[in-house]
């Protein structure tokens with residue numbers, strides 16, 4: 380019986396995509412409706428592919444951190460659209476765009492009305508707005524930007540660049556930290572909310588004051604319109620573009636389909652990766668400032684890896700010294716999940732959409748990049764997280780059976796209800812459920 384029913388599933392799925400969802404609905408009440416999950420490589424040989432975004436008819440835009448933006452059309456043709464300084468083969472390029480360490484061309488997102496207005500948003504490091512800043516690590520450095528473009532009807536090129544955010548903070552020089560090179564912690568993920576506004580994740584760029592300073596665009600999630608203007612109802616006091624603050628490095632950002640609640644997935648500093656439900660005006664509770672909350676001076680005025688930053692130590696001791704979610708803040712948004720106190724590199728997230736995901740439909744997929752340190756086991760996996768309705772806890776976390784272990788950098792749902800994943804190893808995977 381079981382074999383027959385499996386064969387039936389495969390045949391139906393192969394015949395017609397819609398048939399799969401009919402099957403799942405029909406049999407949902409009888410079995411446990413557990414999907415069969417498998418993965419395949421759809422692109423390889425890329426250089427640090429970071430983010431993806433899809434048109435409704437299946438064309439995929441993707442970024443490569445040190446190269447630029449490309450699109451793979453639904454027909455299978457790849458166009459190299461917009462390159463960075465020194466990159467080759469792109470139809471056009473921006474000579475102000477560069478990469479360094481974790482920084483470079485990161486997020487890409489299409490306007491919700493893309494079919495009509497052909498608008499695309501792109502996040503990158505740029506030297507165009509450094510001005511008189513960026514001379515040291517301890518001053519303002521406007522080095523990450525959000526650009527807006529028009530995409531040609533046949534997807535062969537983009538044009539009309541307008542920079543809508545010019546002052547996201549950037550780390551210009553090496554400092555005395557682990558992973559201390561220039562370009563640390565830029566955030567870079569973007570998503571449109573059900574309210575039609577663009578949400579942009581940023582990072583603390585290894586600057587101690589960033590966590591709780593709302594005059595600078597660092598450690599925050601922005602909520603802006605398509606011209607870069609803040610939502611009139613943003614509640615944070617300070618820069619009116621800020622939706623939430625107190626984040627470490629927001630690289631995972633997605634809205635829950637059932638109610639539009641925004642969640643972030645963040646990478647912890649050798650303790651506490653976090654998934655958090657965001658609230659307008661809320662504080663993520665990250666404050667790596669020195670000489671505060673019982674801390675002494677820290678290397679380069681940044682306590683993010685203290686105490687004892689170069690050595691392994693009990694994550695709980697580190698977590699108490701510079702917490703990912705400091706409970707002394709009254710406006711703290713508590714994490715729903717903290718990876719049992721470990722940091723293994725949570726860096727991307729996407730809600731699973733489509734009946735083909737069976738019991739996992741609506742759950743939160745998070746990509747983990749596997750840093751093992753000081754007794755913490757490596758990760759390199761995708762988790763499936765069942766979040767509670769109130770967003771304050773999780774009901775279960777299981778590892779997605781994708782069949783490979785990679786540094787999963789970006790996750791995005793495709794219009795075919797498959798989950799797509801970029802890896803630091805240079806691939807884009809398609810993870811299917813049926």
Ligand SMILES: [Ca+2]
Pocket residue numbers: 625653655663664665703704705712714
């Ligand atoms: Ca937090």
